Amino acid sequence: MTTPDDTLLYDRPARDWLSALPLGNGMLGSMVFGGSDLQRFQINDGLAWSGSPASESIDPVDQEGFAATLAEVRAQLLRGEYVAAEKTATGLQHRHSQSFLPFGELTIAVAPHGDVSSYSRSLELATGLHLEQYRVAESSVTWTSFVAAAPGVLVIRMNTDLAAGLDLALSLSSPLRVLATEYGPSGASLRLKAPSDVFPPHDAGGVAYSDDPAASAQGALAVRWEHDGSDVAEAGVLGAQGVHALTIYVGTQTTLAAFGAVPTGDADSALTIAQDRLAVAMAEPYAHLLDRHLLSHGELFGRVRLRLGARPTPGEEPTPTEEPTPSDALAPTPDAAPVPTDRRLALANEHPDGAVAADPGLAELLFNYGRYLLIGSSRPGGAPANLQGIWNAELPAPWSSNYTININLQMNYWAAEAVGLTECLEPLFDLIDLLRMTGTRTARELYGAGGWAAHHNADIWGYSRPVGHGRAKPRWALWPMASLWLVQHLWDHLEFASPGDPASDEFLRDRAWPAIRGAAEFGLDWLVELPDGTLGTVPSTSPENAFLGNGETAEVGISSTMDLTMLREVFDHVAVLGERLGLQSDPVVMRAAAALPRIPGPSVGRGGQIREWLADDPQVEPNHRHMSHLWFLHPGAIQATPELKRGASASLDARGRESTGWSLSWKIALRARLGQGEEIDELLRLVFRDMTVDRGGQSGGLYPNLLAAHPPYQIDGNFGYLAGLVEALQQSHAGELELLPALPPSLPDGEVVGLRGRGGVTTSLRWRDGLLVSAEVTSGSEQTVRVRYGERVWDLTLTPGQPQPVPLDA
Known part of the structure; x- marks a missing residue:
């Protein structure tokens, strides 16, 4: 049974992509627009990326030159020449990671034979169904859409009791290079070629194709339909007249057989696989296909149930208020139609105490939406959820819709364990396995180090080198610490397992230990001894911030707090796991134990705040969106002293509340770790802002389809909100289970x-x-x-x- 707080509801078709509604099974995604005269389904394939495993090697690294440049940067920093070091550090940049691609679009022109009324469309989060209903004259039309996890197809169903039926014309298109197009009486297909190289929009270069078959993947988009009308022969479309019942099956396939693998085959072989998948779906009765989808989706979605706001006892009348408030418009009345979600959000924002105070069900809805989006964008066998999950219509996409691994990818998965979606972590673990392989080469060739290293960006091919083409700002391009953050998810997976679970022991031995040990080994080799005898990181950035060094803006320094905190935490993990495996004499375990006492921990400095760099130089941008120096508080699990908690709170106060969507979510999680429910309430005001209003700058909020604004759209804001609310309700990182540690006052029931x-x-x-x-x-x-x-x-x-x-x- 669905409720208003697990359903997105609208009274008109989507005007644009940010009003369309997402369907997905982790491998195939679709944004559904709806419409009585034109149905639009924008299609994504989770394995459709530009480039190939060879993309990282397009520009070989001059190892001797790189080593000399790194040595010069270190020498300049140790002399206090920050601006010179920043300029020199651009010589440590490689090129760029590849981009997640839009795949295609299915459109269906509809001739309804009459006036349309009573229109509604909805996305049921508990069932994974997109429903659209309207009336033509006195007759009904219903469209139902879902993406079945097995056999992995988009299914679209239409029924109408309109006497004349509907006249339909289906067509396919793609922003990729179309190699061939075919239309027949019962199906259509596109054979596609992906670009060999896509530069990010913030860099010059554009989109390039290559005739080399090894330079990029190929793919296919296939459609079959069944209907009770009459086929109409028309060039470039599938046509039918007088249709009362229709089922459309949509399948995609690329030549990427497995995550990170070398593409094999061509568009023809991809089309054969896609069509075979459609044949499997069509051989099964629609009712069975739907039932299996409901069971598969419901088994994951139903693991957690959250209810927010007081629900009156049946038969009990709510107490009337003397003065009407904007939230009164949200209160259900007998026989009243539910309020559309976009209108509901706008009305809630009119309340003086904020949207959540006006309508606690919105907080519940966004929590459910976060779980729904993770189920839809990250499933075993597919790729991890990227900056846009699995939904992207742009080429090139904002920030390449790739894996930004200085927080954004990790934030996507912060809540996965706590909300029972452990399976959804499998693609992330696959990426870590891949980066461990490519990052081993990067660590060796670039830094002469053991273990494995990854930087600011990654892609489906395991790109692990520093990006930037020698022209990017080092504050974000120069950050070789991603391996130490990524392995935190492996540690957490072990922590969430039941004691004595054999599967946990196997995971530790085969996946967690090699990756965590490798990250620690790189960290050990990256550390340098400083003049005071401590160990530190040189060069060091605090993503993606800057400081005042000698009175000038500087982006590269010595020993950021984030670097040191992550090193300390991973070295602790190595000690614990080494003992569990009986590997206390392992050289990395022993080196980590010796290094740990020489690495400074987080400390309070200027203005009572946590130092962002050990030197505690003044900040250039006090309200910067990253809270990297507070990593120890969340997602780290270092047991903070009262002094550190006061320093963290002062740091958050100084940063201010206003920020991008994902940053607001991180601040919620940090305030939750501090037990500050009142501050979470203030952040929730910003999270639930209606982004149809221009907020200016990088101000977070929600678009009409409740996707989070960076801006533009980034899905980490949705997933980060999910994680932050979990931390407000329950925490378990400190060796005990703490209940309601930071309940926001706006959610009293x-x-x-x-x-x-x-x-x-x-x-x-x-x-x-x-x-x-x-x-x-x-x-x-x-x-x-x-x-x-x-x-x-x-x-x-x-x-x-x-x-x-x-x-x-x-």
Whole structure:
């Protein structure tokens, strides 16, 4: 059963891409526009990227020249010549990663034979169904669309009781190079070629194609349809007249057989695979295909249930207010039609206390949407969710719609473990495996280091070198620390597993240990001994910030707090895992143990704030969107002292609230770790802003389809909000399970079922008037778990599969 808080609802077709609604199964994505006269389905294939594994080697690295440049940068920094070091550091840049591509578009021109009324379209998050309904004269028309995980096709269904039926004309197009187009009486197809090189929009270069078959992938978009009307022969379209029942099947395929692999085959072979997939779908009754989709999607989506806002007891009348408020327009009345989501968002923003205070269900809806988007954009066998998940219509795409790995990719997955979507992490782990291979070469060739390194950007081919073409700002282009951040997800996966789980031991041995050990080894080789005897990083950036060095703006310095924090945390992980594996004498384990005491931890400096660089030089941009120096607080798990917490709070105060979408989400998670629910409320005001209004600058909010604004659209804002709200409701990083650690005052009533915590525990919570009224903890193994609520602490002995109530009344 769907509710207004797991459904996006609209009373008109999408005007543009940011009003269209997303469907996806992790491999195939579609943005659905709807429309009574023209149906539009913009199509993406998760494995459609420009370039190939050879793209990273287009411009070979002069290893001797690179080493000399790095040595000069280090010498300049140690002499305090920051501006000179910044200029020299541009010589450490390679080229750019490749881009995620739009794949194609399916359009269906519709002749309805009458006036259209009572239009509605909706996206049911719990079912993964896009529904569109309207009336033509006195007759109904219904369109239903979904992307089935198996056999991996987009399915579009139309039914109408209109006496004359509908006249339809279906056509395909693509922004990629079209090698061949075919239309027949029951199907159509495009054979496609991907670009060999796509520069990011912020760089000169554009889009290039190559005749070399090894330089890029090829692919195919295939469509089949079944209907009860009469076929119409028309050039360049599939035509039919008098249609009352229609089913369309859409399939995609590229020559990329596996994530990061060398493309094999051609557009013809890709088309054969896509058509075979369509044949499998068509051989199954539609009802069975739909039922299997509902089961597959529902099994993932149904693992967590969140309800926010007070729900009156059946039969109990709500207390009327003396003065109407803007939120009254959101309150349901008998037989009243639900408020469309875009109108609902706009009305909620009129409330003086903010959108969430006016309509807590919006916070619930966006939480559900985040889980829906992760299910739709990241599934086993596919690629990780990129900057736009799996949905992109532009070539070139903003920021190449790639993997920005100085926070954005990681933020996509912050909440995956806690909301029970562990399977959705599999593509991320695949990318880490790939980057470990390509990054080993990068570490060796560029830095003469062991282990593996990755930088600011990555792509489906495992690009791991510093980007920029020698003309980018080092503040973002020069950052070789991505491996140390990425492996945090491997550590978290081990932490969330039940003690004694054999699968966890296998994951540790085969995937986590090689990657974490390799990141630590690179970190050890990257460290240099400083004049005071400590170990530090030279050069060092704090993505993507700058400071005042000797009175001038400088982007490259010595020992950013983020660098040192990540090194300390990974070295701690190596020690713990080395002991678990009986590898205490491993040379990396031993070196890490020796280095750890010599690496400074985060500390409070100028203005009572956390130092962003060890030298604590003045800031150029005090309200910068990145909070890299607070990494230790979140997503790191270093146990912060009261002094560090005060410093982190002061740092957040100085940064201010206003920022991009993903930055607002990070601030929510950081404030949650500090237990500051009131500050989360202030951030929620900004997260839920209606972005149909020009906010100016880089101001976050929500577009009509509730996708988060960077601006432009970036999906990390949606996923970051999901993670931040989880941190407000439950935390488990500090060795105990803390319940409602930072509940926002605007969400005084609610309940959540199915949140996961470290140690393989699952919780159910219910709160009223801001106070926890009931809680249960379930474990996957026999263990004792410390549970905290405020100042109260309980040690619960848990039996596998048996919910254990928290004795709040004791």
